[in-house]
Amino acid sequence: MMSPPHLGYGLGLRSPHYGHFLNARPKSVDWLEIISDNYIRAHAGYHDMLCDLRTDYPIVMHGVGLSIGTTDPLDVDYLSVLKALADRIEAAWVSDHLCFTGINGENSHDLLPIPYTEEALKHLIPRIHQVQAALGRELVLENASTYVEFDGAILSEAEFFAELHARTGCGILLDINNVHVSSFNHGWDARAYIDAVPSTAIKQYHLAGHTDHGDYLFDTHNAPVADTVWALYDYARSVHGERATMIEWDADIPAFEVLEAELDKVRAR
Helix, strand or coil: CCCCCCCEECCCCCCCCCCCCCCHCCCCCCEEEEEEHHHHCCCCCHHHHHHHHHCCCCCCCCCCCCCCCCCCCHHHHHHHHHHHHHHCCCCEEEECCCCCECCCCCCEEEEEEECHHHHHHHHHHHHHHHHHHCCCEEEEEEECCCCCCCCHHHCCHHHHHHHHHHHHHCCEEEEEHHHHHHEEEEEEEEHHHHHHHHHHHHHEEEEEEECCCCEEEEEECCCCCCCHHHHHHHHHHHHHCCCCCEEEECCCCCCCHHHHHHHHHHHHH
């Protein structure tokens, strides 16, 4: 299987920097990632803005609302508007998280973990096929940061991802920061996780900052990438090769120049 396209080095498109991207079109950024849920039902003017930016930047759609792991039926209206935006802006790919965000119609507004069991695989596989059929494209799933684990798991998280990929063809958005956060929180080997992920599945890497609370790490996306995460990113690239890589910064968003400097660190490695 051929490796996915390497788009280069990107940033998340966030509202404080709309004007800069629209007016300056910085060439230091190769592509943009948007939070799908902020735009799928937005005013048409936002869609026009994305189409404008799309003339200079490939755009990747990254969601938080799919809730692929819930026992609720998939929201077909959500999938319809997701597909409509992806088609209009010619999204390079569409991703979301391997998690659930609510149950019985209630939204927790959090990325909740799932058990890594055969029963969970049997639940998820037809749902992933349904999403991919609705979107007319591959679904890319990200490893979320976790703070609890389930008893009864028969697979590691990386092995679970590998099984999902083998049985559905879905891709993986490998969040390096989340691997580090979860491995610290649960006491497992981050490099062994990287080794277990199938190279052919990896579409993209995420890099972000986290907060160290001493006995656990919290995924906050409000700080520069930590040295430990840079080292794990270097290891992932040595094992799996280059992929489209972006810096996530979603809280306490700094000036564009700060994000640009973080991106320069990626490019210089």
